Amino acid sequence: MSRRLFGLATMWLVFVAATPMPPKPPPPDVISLVPFVSAPLDKPALQIARLAPPPPPIDVPPLPPATVVLPAASKPTAAVPASRVLPCAGAWLRISSESLECGRSKFAKGEFDEAARALEQVLRGTSNPDLVVDARYWLGETNYRLGRFEEADRLFRQVAADREAADLAAWAVFGSGFTALRLGDGARALDAFRRLEKTNLAAPADTWVRHGLTLALYTLKQYDQAEKAWADLAQRRPASAGLERDVLFWHAEALARLGRSDDAAREFVRFAQPGLHPLLVTSLLRQGWALRDAGKPAEAATVFRTYLGAPASPESSASERDWAELGLALTSIASADWNGASQHVNQLQSRRSPLALPARLRLAGGAIESGQAPVALSLTQDLLAITLTPAARAWVLLIKGEAHYADGNRDEARTQYELARGIDPASAVGRRATLRLAQTNFELREFAQALSDLAPLLSASMPPEIRSAALMLQGEAAYHAGKYAQAADAYRRVLVEFPTDGQTPTLRTALAWTALRQGRRDEALQQFLEVSRTQSGDPRAADALVLASELMLAAGNVEQARQLVERIMATQANHPHTDFVRLNHALLLARTGQAGLAQRQLRDWITRAPFPPLLGRAHAGLGATLLATGRPADAAREFAAAQREGVADLAGLGLGAVALAERRFDEATKSFTEARDQGSAPITRAAEYGLAVVAYEQGKTREFRPAAQAALDAAPRSPTAPRLLYVLAALGAEDKDWPAAVGYAKRLVTDFTDDEAADDVLMRVGDDAGKAGAWPVAYEMLMLLRQFYPKSPFVEDSRLLLAQAQLETGRAGEAQKALDDLVAAAPNDARAPQLLLALARAREAAGDRTGALDAFERAARTAPATAWTPETRLAHARLLSADKRWADARTSLEPVLRQSDPGLAAQAALAIGATFAGDGDQLQASEYYLSAAYLAPDAPAGRRALLEAGKALAALRQPDAAATVYRKLIAQSGVPADLAAAARQALADLKR
Numbered sequence: 001m002s003r004r005l006f007g008l009a010t011m012w013l014v015f016v017a018a019t020p021m022p023p024k025p026p027p028p029d030v031i032s033l034v035p036f037v038s039a040p041l042d043k044p045a046l047q048i049a050r051l052a053p054p055p056p057p058i059d060v061p062p063l064p065p066a067t068v069v070l071p072a073a074s075k076p077t078a079a080v081p082a083s084r085v086l087p088c089a090g091a092w093l094r095i096s097s098e099s100l101e102c103g104r105s106k107f108a109k110g111e112f113d114e115a116a117r118a119l120e121q122v123l124r125g126t127s128n129p130d131l132v133v134d135a136r137y138w139l140g141e142t143n144y145r146l147g148r149f150e151e152a153d154r155l156f157r158q159v160a161a162d163r164e165a166a167d168l169a170a171w172a173v174f175g176s177g178f179t180a181l182r183l184g185d186g187a188r189a190l191d192a193f194r195r196l197e198k199t200n201l202a203a204p205a206d207t208w209v210r211h212g213l214t215l216a217l218y219t220l221k222q223y224d225q226a227e228k229a230w231a232d233l234a235q236r237r238p239a240s241a242g243l244e245r246d247v248l249f250w251h252a253e254a255l256a257r258l259g260r261s262d263d264a265a266r267e268f269v270r271f272a273q274p275g276l277h278p279l280l281v282t283s284l285l286r287q288g289w290a291l292r293d294a295g296k297p298a299e300a301a302t303v304f305r306t307y308l309g310a311p312a313s314p315e316s317s318a319s320e321r322d323w324a325e326l327g328l329a330l331t332s333i334a335s336a337d338w339n340g341a342s343q344h345v346n347q348l349q350s351r352r353s354p355l356a357l358p359a360r361l362r363l364a365g366g367a368i369e370s371g372q373a374p375v376a377l378s379l380t381q382d383l384l385a386i387t388l389t390p391a392a393r394a395w396v397l398l399i400k401g402e403a404h405y406a407d408g409n410r411d412e413a414r415t416q417y418e419l420a421r422g423i424d425p426a427s428a429v430g431r432r433a434t435l436r437l438a439q440t441n442f443e444l445r446e447f448a449q450a451l452s453d454l455a456p457l458l459s460a461s462m463p464p465e466i467r468s469a470a471l472m473l474q475g476e477a478a479y480h481a482g483k484y485a486q487a488a489d490a491y492r493r494v495l496v497e498f499p500t501d502g503q504t505p506t507l508r509t510a511l512a513w514t515a516l517r518q519g520r521r522d523e524a525l526q527q528f529l530e531v532s533r534t535q536s537g538d539p540r541a542a543d544a545l546v547l548a549s550e551l552m553l554a555a556g557n558v559e560q561a562r563q564l565v566e567r568i569m570a571t572q573a574n575h576p577h578t579d580f581v582r583l584n585h586a587l588l589l590a591r592t593g594q595a596g597l598a599q600r601q602l603r604d605w606i607t608r609a610p611f612p613p614l615l616g617r618a619h620a621g622l623g624a625t626l627l628a629t630g631r632p633a634d635a636a637r638e639f640a641a642a643q644r645e646g647v648a649d650l651a652g653l654g655l656g657a658v659a660l661a662e663r664r665f666d667e668a669t670k671s672f673t674e675a676r677d678q679g680s681a682p683i684t685r686a687a688e689y690g691l692a693v694v695a696y697e698q699g700k701t702r703e704f705r706p707a708a709q710a711a712l713d714a715a716p717r718s719p720t721a722p723r724l725l726y727v728l729a730a731l732g733a734e735d736k737d738w739p740a741a742v743g744y745a746k747r748l749v750t751d752f753t754d755d756e757a758a759d760d761v762l763m764r765v766g767d768d769a770g771k772a773g774a775w776p777v778a779y780e781m782l783m784l785l786r787q788f789y790p791k792s793p794f795v796e797d798s799r800l801l802l803a804q805a806q807l808e809t810g811r812a813g814e815a816q817k818a819l820d821d822l823v824a825a826a827p828n829d830a831r832a833p834q835l836l837l838a839l840a841r842a843r844e845a846a847g848d849r850t851g852a853l854d855a856f857e858r859a860a861r862t863a864p865a866t867a868w869t870p871e872t873r874l875a876h877a878r879l880l881s882a883d884k885r886w887a888d889a890r891t892s893l894e895p896v897l898r899q900s901d902p903g904l905a906a907q908a909a910l911a912i913g914a915t916f917a918g919d920g921d922q923l924q925a926s927e928y929y930l931s932a933a934y935l936a937p938d939a940p941a942g943r944r945a946l947l948e949a950g951k952a953l954a955a956l957r958q959p960d961a962a963a964t965v966y967r968k969l970i971a972q973s974g975v976p977a978d979l980a981a982a983a984r985q986a987l988a989d990l991k992r
Contacts, residue, residue: 018793020760020767023730025697025704026723027657028672028690030624031590032715033650033682036553037614039546039580043479043513044506046472048439051465053368053398054428056361057391060330063289063323066253068181068215072278073242075178076205077141078171080108088118096126100135107142116142129164137168140175153179170199177212186219204242207233211243211250218254227254245271249279256286261294281310285320288327297331304328322353329359333366338375341366361392368402376403394423398433405440414440431457431466438473447481468498472507479514488514505535509544516551525551542572546581553584556717562588579610587621591719595625616645623654632658649679656690665694685714701731722748722755729761733768738777741765745781749788759785759792770801775808803838812845833863837872844875853879870896870904877911886915906936910945917952926952930965943969943979950986959990966990 081104088102099121106115119142122135140155156179159165159172177192193213201209214229230251237244252267268287272280284307291300304327325344332341341363348356360383367376380400388396401416417440420433438453450473457470475490491511494501501507512527528551531544545568552561565585572578583605589598602622609615623638639654656671669691676687692707708724715721725748732741745761752758766781782802786795799822806815819839840855856876859867868876873892880889889911896908913928929952932945946969953962966987970980 018763018797020764020794021726021757023727023764024723025693025708025727026720027627027660027693028653028686029715029718029720030650030654030657030686031587031621031628032718032720033653033686034587034590034617034621034624036550036584036587037580037617038550039543039577041543041547041577043510044540044543046476046503046506046510048469048472048476049465050439051432051435051469053365053402054395054432056358056365057389057395057429058358058361060326060355060358060362063256063286064319065218065221065257066250066279066282066286068184068219069279070178070182071208071211071243071246073246075144075175076201076208077175078137078168080104083108094121094125096122096128096131096135099125100131100138103135103142104138107138107145110145112142112145116146129162133159133162133165133168136162137165137172137175140172144175144179149179149182153183170196170201174201174205174209174212177209177216181212181215181219184219186216189213190216190220207236207243211247215250218250218257221257223254223257227251227258230254245274245277246279249277249283252283252290253286256290256293259293261290265290265294265296281307282320284310285324285327288324292327292331292334297334301328301331301335304331319353322348322351322355325353326355326359330362333363333370336370336372338363338367338372357392361395364396364399368399368406371406373403373406376400377407390423391427391429394420394427394429394433397423398429398436401433401436405436410440410444414444425456426460428463431462435466435470435473438470438477442473442477442480445480447477450477451481451483451486464498468494468501471497472503475507475510479510479517482517484514484517488518505531505538505540508535509540512544512547516547521551521555525555542568542575543577545572546575546577549581549584553588558588558592562592579605579608580614583614583618583621586618590621590625590628593719595629598622598625599629616642616647616651619645620647620650620654623651627654627657627661632661649675649683653679653683653687653690656687660690660693660697663697665698668694682714685710696727701734705731717751722752722757725752726757726761726764729765730768733765733772736772736774738769738774741768742777742780746784749784753788759789759794762789763792763794763798766798766805767801770805773808775805778802779805779809779811800835800838803842807838807842807845812842816842816846816848833859833867837863837867840879841872841875844879849879849882853883868895870899870901870908874904874907874911877908877915881911881915881918884918886919889915902935903939903941906932906939906941906945909935910941910948913945913948913952917948922952922955926956938972938974940976943972943975947979947983947986950983954986954990963987963990 083101083105087105088098099118103115103118103122106112106118116139119135119139122131123139126132126135136155137159140152140159143149143152143155153176156172156176160169160176162169165172173192173195177189177196180186180189180192190213193209193216196209197213200206210229210233214226214233217223217226217229230247233243233247234251248267248271252264252271255261255267256264265287268283268290271277271283272287277283284303288300288303288307291297291303304324307324308321308328325347329341329344329348332338332344345356345359345363348359360379364376364379364383367373367379376399380396380403383396384393384400397416397420401413401420404410404416405413414437417433417437421430421437424430425434434453434457438450438457441447441450441453454470454474454477457466458474462470471490471494475487475494478484478487478490488511491507491514495504495507495511508527508531512524512531515521515527516524525548528544528548532541532548535541535544545564549561549564549568552564562585565581565588568575568578568581569585572581582601586598586601586605589595589601599622602618602625606615606618606622619638619642623635623642626632626635626638636655636658639651639658642654643651652671652675656668656675659665659668659671672687672690672694676684676691679687689707689711692704695701696704705728708728711718712721712724712728725744729741729744729748732738732744742765745765748755748761749758762781762785766778766785769775769777769781778801782798782805785792785798789795799818803815803818803822806812806818816839819835819842823835823839836855836859840852840859843849843852843855852875856879873896877889877892877896880886880892893908893912893915897905897912899905899908909928909932913925913932916922916925916928926949929945929949933942933949936942946965950962950965950969953959953965966983969975969983970987975983
């Protein structure tokens with residue numbers, strides 16, 4: 001039946017109101033090949049602190065406490081009994097009571113040696129308890145005045161322990177407290193003065209008791225209590241007791257011991273202002289140290305020089321002078337007076353002072369801190385020449401390494417760090433040397449070695465400042481070594497272990513970069529967005545947004561990218577990287593079909609030229625948008641400008657596209673060939689496609705298909721993909737490659753449902769399939785057209801074609817209904833005759849022969865002869881024959897008999913023969929049957945005609961002729977079994 005309907009399918013084209021677009025290949029998609037730009041960004045470097053060297057293992061010891069010096073004022077004693085005139089007159093008689101009288105008198109006069117002799121005479125000459133107690137007490141006071149503190153202490157303690165001492169016991173305890181202080185027994189002194197607190201010694205002794213008790217607290221290092229006690233005494237202004245200046249000195253000393261250096265220095269000044277005092281010289285030393293500890297090295301140096309220029313006091317010692325030299329050395333270091341510091345250190349060295357080595361170490365460390373690498377190198381060289389403890393040697397090696405590093409000699413610095421680490425890697429110096437070695441290797445770009453250096457540091461317990469620096473350094477070294485997973489782990493550990501670190505924004509940015517370097521773009525995108533959200537005030541947040549926008553563009557997240565780049569342009573208008581975002585925004589507009597706005601932005605960017613290396617790309621983008629909007633001449637100028645800026649391959653592709661648009665195929669071929677040979681892989685693919693389009697335009701469609709397929713495979717969602725699918729579907733239909741045509745059509749509809757070519761492709765493939773008699777394909781395409789695009793103009797215009805497809809695919813009922821509706825809806829339509837003819841065939845197929853004849857009769861009244869296709873006439877004749885209207889049937893068939901197509905003519909001859917047979921004219925019938933067999937001997941109609949001719953000849957009683965016809969049919973190859981069987985049966989019947 002498909003051949004019978006071929007003419008009607010062709011006729012359909014005359015009446016289609018809407019025509020599918022022509023299958024014209026799109027030009028190469030230049031716009032999508034203009035790459036988005038990337039701002040010149042890389043991971044911001046972490047600022048890894050170069051930790052200061054640890055303090056020397058032999059550091060400067062604290063200034064020793066002051067030696068307790070008894071008050072310069074006379075210590076209060078028990079009251080001396082009044083003496084008679086000439087109290088020593090009877091002493092020569094060696095009478096003990098006379099000697100006691102004489103000794104007390106001499107003590108009162110300050111003649112302590114003679115008093116001692118007289119009192120000793122008493123103790124040698126009597127056993128009277130009262131006289132012994134008195135003699136011992138006053139002899140103790142006399143020895144105290146003579147500086148015989150051990151003997152005085154013994155006598156005071158004897159009296160204090162004697163039950164007969166009466167009132168002298170308290171005074172003896174009082175004296176023993178001060179002798180205990182002088183002898184360095186602070187605990188016993190404290191006990192003595194605590195006992196005296198419970199007595200009521202008269203002033204000024206009570207003040208002396210409190211001062212003595214406080215001195216005892218000082219010797220026992222109970223500085224806080226001592227300071228409070230002396231502060232209280234100072235408030236009481238104990239001038240009457242002769243202790244005011246002593247209290248000032250010791251209060252200042254207690255303040256210094258408590259670290260209150262400023263207060264101590266002021267108190268020492270107050271103490272020194274009145275002038276001479278036994279503690280004046282030592283107060284200068286301590287004032288200098290208090291000023292130095294208070295951060296006033298210049299004032300301290302002045303005081304130290306005053307001390308060294310003052311005559312030595314009995315209370316000062318050589319060791320104190322060493323402390324003054326050390327103080328001057330340290331203040332010189334603080335003021336960067338390296339010559340002065342060296343001179344004072346040399347003084348200590350010449351005296352073999354134990355303070356010399358700490359001073360030398362401190363001098364070396366100070367030189368490093370002040371950036372005096374040559375000084376430090378000289379000092380460390382000298383230090384390494386003497387005998388040092390392992391810890392001190394390691395420290396000196398570390399300082400020497402720092403000096404070499406500061407001097408720019410990193411290789412030698414590494415050697416010294418390695419030597420320092422080798423002495424004791426687990427020590428504070430060893431750990432610091434290990435860290436410095438790793439940092440130096442990192443700076444020398446020996447990243448793998450830096451990671452190896454850091455491993456032992458990170459596997460052990462470390463101080464926070466070292467662990468933080470080591471983790472950061474591990475992350476940076478791993479990142480630069482390409483070990484991004486290890487780098488990410490190190491950055492995360494810093495964030496977890498040190499959440500308040502000031503470089504948290506940089507660390508989070510670094511994490512995003514590691515994800516990006518590992519190809520985990522989605523993760524990197526989320527992390528960059530998180531950095532921009534949580535660190536909005538940080539200058540790196542804007543860069544994070546820029547990177548996030550670039551990742552979105554690379555991933556094809558067009559809408560999200562658009563929103564983000566517009567946000568950056570609105571909120572970071574003056575950021576140095578926003579011009580890169582502006583260029584990307586213009587290219588994004590171009591890719592999304594907003595060519596006009598894209599052109600304005602690109603022209604503005606080119607005019608300003610904020611980053612000249614990207615001018616070529618901007619010109620290429622502008623050229624692509626101009627070409628897309630039908631301005632090839634303007635586009636050519638922009639592509640030429642891009643070519644001058646060094647974007648040769650992309651510009652060449654654009655110029656080829658311009659020549660193609662202007663149908664200058666030779667020039668297009670030349671430009672595409674150059675772009676293909678010179679360009680990157682994407683440019684090469686596009687140029688090859690461009691050459692295929694040129695071939696297509698020149699009629700070489702077979703060359704186009706593989707290039708078009710390659711372009712689709714490379715960019716299945718590109719803007720040109722719908723047109724490529726359309727053209728490939730049309731070519732498939734043209735070649736009757738229906739699986740390919742249907743596949744491309746369905747892909748276009750599925751992937752680009754809203755594209756304007758989507759309904760066209762269904763109509764085109766369906767129509768071509770109908771023309772070719774591929775009715776299942778036609779039916780499928782036309783049904784998809786109605787499913788996806790019910791409002792398409794092709795739906796109405798393809799109703800007749802769909803009815804034909806329904807008819808030819810066994811859906812006669814659906815076809816009949818559709819055609820009934822068409823005829824009823826447009827009885828006066830110009831297409832009415834054709835619709836009636838189609839309706840007749842549909843009714844015939846549905847078994848409604850009466851209705852079919854009615855439709856044919858109505859069509860016959862209006863349809864022109866050209867509307868009656870051979871298939872239609874055959875169908876009409878078939879119905880007339882069935883109704884035994886033999887003559888009418890022959891009338892309908894005669895035009896077909898004159899067809900040039902032997903197959904159709906054979907069918908007509910067979911049908912005419914049947915009409916004559918129906919009329920009983922077997923002779924005429926046999927002639928037409930034999931004519932049909934002659935016209936198409938191998939066609940079904942020709943073979944059927946042979947069988948019917950045999951039957952007619954048999955009816956004419958010509959058995960031999962009939963037998964010949966039957967045998968001829970049976971002898972043919974490929975004869976259907978039913979025909980062959982019928983012929984054999986008829987031949988057998990002839991023999992009966």
